[in-house]
Amino acid sequence: MRFVPYLYEIERLWLSLVNYLSPRKNKNRRCGEIDKIRMVKKGGTKRKIAIETIQKSDYLRVTCTKRREGLFSKASQLCLLSDAQIAILATPPTSESNISFYSFGHSSVDAVVSSFLSGQRCVPLQEDTKEMREDVAICLSRTNLGLGFWWNNESLNKSENPQEISDAINSMLTLLSNLKELSGEEALVNDHKDLKKNERSDVVLQHGTQYETLNPNSNTTTICCVPDELPANSNEIVGISPNPLIMLEKKKSQIEEKFEKEWQVSVTRIENEATSSYAKRRRSI
Amino acid sequence: MDSSMSTKKKTKLSVRNQTCFKKSSLSSSSTAKKTTNLSMREQTMFKKALELSTLCNIDVCVIYYGRDGKLIKTWPEDQSKVRDMAERFSRLHERERCKKRTNLSLFLRKKILDDTKLSEKVLEMEDSLESGLRVLQDKLLLLQPEKNQTEFGQTRAVSSTTNPLSPPPSLIEDHRHQQWTEPLMSGVSNTEQDLSTSSLSQNQSRISVFLYNHDNRSFYQVPDSVSSFDQSALLGEQGSGLGSNFDLPPMVFPPQMQTQTPLVPFDQFAAWNQAPSFADPMMFPYN
Numbered sequence: 001m002r003f004v005p006y007l008y009e010i011e012r013l014w015l016s017l018v019n020y021l022s023p024r025k026n027k028n029r030r031c032g033e034i035d036k037i038r039m040v041k042k043g044g045t046k047r048k049i050a051i052e053t054i055q056k057s058d059y060l061r062v063t064c065t066k067r068r069e070g071l072f073s074k075a076s077q078l079c080l081l082s083d084a085q086i087a088i089l090a091t092p093p094t095s096e097s098n099i100s101f102y103s104f105g106h107s108s109v110d111a112v113v114s115s116f117l118s119g120q121r122c123v124p125l126q127e128d129t130k131e132m133r134e135d136v137a138i139c140l141s142r143t144n145l146g147l148g149f150w151w152n153n154e155s156l157n158k159s160e161n162p163q164e165i166s167d168a169i170n171s172m173l174t175l176l177s178n179l180k181e182l183s184g185e186e187a188l189v190n191d192h193k194d195l196k197k198n199e200r201s202d203v204v205l206q207h208g209t210q211y212e213t214l215n216p217n218s219n220t221t222t223i224c225c226v227p228d229e230l231p232a233n234s235n236e237i238v239g240i241s242p243n244p245l246i247m248l249e250k251k252k253s254q255i256e257e258k259f260e261k262e263w264q265v266s267v268t269r270i271e272n273e274a275t276s277s278y279a280k281r282r283r284s285i
Numbered sequence: 286m287d288s289s290m291s292t293k294k295k296t297k298l299s300v301r302n303q304t305c306f307k308k309s310s311l312s313s314s315s316t317a318k319k320t321t322n323l324s325m326r327e328q329t330m331f332k333k334a335l336e337l338s339t340l341c342n343i344d345v346c347v348i349y350y351g352r353d354g355k356l357i358k359t360w361p362e363d364q365s366k367v368r369d370m371a372e373r374f375s376r377l378h379e380r381e382r383c384k385k386r387t388n389l390s391l392f393l394r395k396k397i398l399d400d401t402k403l404s405e406k407v408l409e410m411e412d413s414l415e416s417g418l419r420v421l422q423d424k425l426l427l428l429q430p431e432k433n434q435t436e437f438g439q440t441r442a443v444s445s446t447t448n449p450l451s452p453p454p455s456l457i458e459d460h461r462h463q464q465w466t467e468p469l470m471s472g473v474s475n476t477e478q479d480l481s482t483s484s485l486s487q488n489q490s491r492i493s494v495f496l497y498n499h500d501n502r503s504f505y506q507v508p509d510s511v512s513s514f515d516q517s518a519l520l521g522e523q524g525s526g527l528g529s530n531f532d533l534p535p536m537v538f539p540p541q542m543q544t545q546t547p548l549v550p551f552d553q554f555a556a557w558n559q560a561p562s563f564a565d566p567m568m569f570p571y572n
Contacts, residue, residue: 051335053342064341071337073396074330075347076389082323083352089374090337091344100381101374106389110382112348113371122354137393140406149410151417162428165421172418179411186403 057094064093072104079106080142085122087112134174136182195251331360346370 054060068090075086087105103109107122115122132138133150143149150156151172159165331347338345346367347360359367374382387395397403 049340051339054340060341064337064343067333067337067340071330071333071345072387072392074326074333076392076396078323078326078330079389081326084357085350085352085354087348088334089344089346089370093341093343099384100377102385103374103382104387104392108388109374109386112350113374115350116348116356116359117368117371117375122350122356124352124354135390135393136410137390137397140397140410141393143406143410149413149417151414151421157420160428162425165425165428169418169421169425172414172421176411176414176418179407179414183404183407186398186407189398 061093068102075104076106076141077145080138080145080147085112087116089113133171134178136175136178139175195248327358331358334360344370 054063071088071090075088078084079086085105085107087109088103089109090102092099092102105112112122139149151168156164156168327349330349334345334347337343345360348356348367348371349358349360351357361367400406
């Protein structure tokens, strides 16, 4: 038992020596000064970076993006828990950007900023706004934070007011339809991922000569799947960011081009075979 | 990375729960627990704003209003800087503002779509939503039939109001039947047949009585013919009764009835049922 602390001390000293001798290999450190080398902490290798300006522009941009999202996330949690109204404004990391401000706000950035400039109070939020009730994302986030679903509320279950109950039922029906829309959107994203996988499989198949004949079938199946699902999803889903649709259209056009090439190749092959067989018959005759 | 992030979040949440537990043991009040938790979250948010501004060498400002609309805190503390930045933001054109501007709903939606366990959570939420919907619908149906029951009560009240209308004619009819059954009892073997016929006639007369009520309300003529048959049978019985008990003094009254009934039997009955004042002079000679 007596030797255990000695071994620990030896290991700690060795690690500090290694860090001292080779500072460049330590990727987590972003400070160039040798004097700020830290001793190894007890228990684990994770460590916090010093809160100083990051010199490298690449690291700076990545850190800015991630930490901004984290800040917005914390603010959103606080909004859900305390029904607060928060506005956050952040400038871009470089002056060359075409974006003036990155902003997050609840109830909205404009409302909070205008009330701050005018020096007046914000209009307090209603606790059960219809928009808040019928938003799937907000309900799921509240569940993650430990607040239950609003329709399991005791006051709602004990109330005898038919008007209140009918309103709740209508909100729940709307929420259910929104939830199905969200499922559709998720399915769309998964289809997008599947298309990427199909593309990769096509690339693999093209190398193997044995499977050349199967290529048009796979292409046709992929082409047939896309237009059947797209209009249904587009009809159901109301608010979608245009990016995935544009990407899907690009993928579709690329697949069509490949299909055309394959078709032309097969046509030329058939023509060659026909001419060769005709020539053989002529020779035999 | 995702797993590490999730573990970080879990550990942080557990740590805060412990601290809240300790403080709650001291103060033993839920409001204190919530306030401490929220104040810690506020500090975390402002700390992260500080870190972001320092690390990336950018300007960040946070404006924080409470639920009652009061301005709780801003970061940086110096409001002049915040005001400058807010003015810069408000001075922008609408297009510039809309770029990279997120709302609570949009931000959470984007965050949720990135979640790998979204399908499971969606299914759980859907199940809970459907079960809750069924419960509330059943409750609403229970509330609505209560109104129907009140209506049924009203209908019962209406039916109860109609009840006093029926007893008077039934009482009058009972008196008549009693008078006629006594002489029949004193008869011979033929009287047995008369008894059976009298019982049938009694039933028919009762039926005719009810039909009269309906007739008075709805004015149907078919019940009139049925009532005429009953009257002829009753007249026959009265004749036989008179023959057997001619000496009895109470039979003096029936001849008056006989003399009156064949004159206008239908009208008499109609007047009897419709107008009680018209029936009163009939009752007076008895008295």
